[in-house]
Amino acid sequence: PRRPQRPTDHPPPAGEMGTKVNIIVGSHVWAEEPDVAWVDGEVVKINGDEAEIQAANGKKIVSKLSKLYPKDMEAAAGGVDDMTKLSYLHEPGVLQNLATRYELNEIYTYTGNILIAVNPFQRLQHLYDSHMMQQYKGAPFGELSPHVFAVADVAYRAMIHEGRSNSILVSGESGAGKTETTKMLMQYLAYLGGRAATEGRTVEQQVLEVRQPVLSHARQL
Known part of the structure; x- marks a missing residue:
């Protein structure tokens, strides 16, 4: 011994x-x-x-x-949905948690009020359908699984309640999925805006009309 x-x-x-x-x-x-x-x-x-x-x-x-x-030997087998729940918040612990969730097709993880998205390199349509939008509409942040819709919902509600402009920063390396994430954000914001017509155009149409220049800028960044 x-x-x-x-x-x-x-x-x-x-x-x-x-x-x-x-x-x-x-x-x-x-x-x-x-x-x-x-x-x-x-x-x-x-x-x-x-x-x-x-x-x-x-x-x-x-x-x-x-x-x-x-190393946290008591870490949850499926990882945690918020990095602040990790016993040790260091680089290998964060990467291991992201990898564990990624293997379960859980591509979103919070770090407080920041959302980390890992590009799945495949279509996960069930994450972005109308049913999912309805689930996140008005839901308190953190009550449901991490999602880009949750971030968009919080930003939208804050804008409505405070009566001033708001913004969402989408940051990442080339190929990380910034453009697709921006598409999902705008799709959800269009959904929240409803279909009330202004000058013959619905809110959804107005949002989607400005989407192309926004996405072009996202690709350049």
Whole structure:
């Protein structure tokens, strides 16, 4: 049997929200691995400021203690719908949560009032039909599963109640899905606007008329 070692205090990794973490032999951690960014494993040996990790993929990794992130061994099997519910809010924990939800076709996840969308690279029509729009119309933010409609609904309600303009920022790398997300936002806003005619055009028609220049701008960004 391996001799127990005393906990070794060390500065928490960046992104650990200031929480001091003790890494000891037997701790389950995330360690950097060039091929896949992060791997999870168990600390099997500590030597000064370095640790040896037996990774889940079979590799043995040596890493600085200050570069290790604790792994939540009690994390929900299907992930969490809001990152603020994570026990450890750090890069590998966030990425693991997004990957877990993505495998279940849950492409939306909140971080507080920010919505993270992962491009599914496939059609998920059931997420955007009229029934789904009806579900999110007027629903309190966070009551239903994360969705782009929820963000649009909050922005629209705030605009109506406060009587002033509002905006939604859609940001991401090329190919991340900004254009499609903008389409869904405008489709939902048109739905909320109803079909009352103004100068012979319905609200939906007016919104869709300005959609093309908006989408062109989204592609350029």
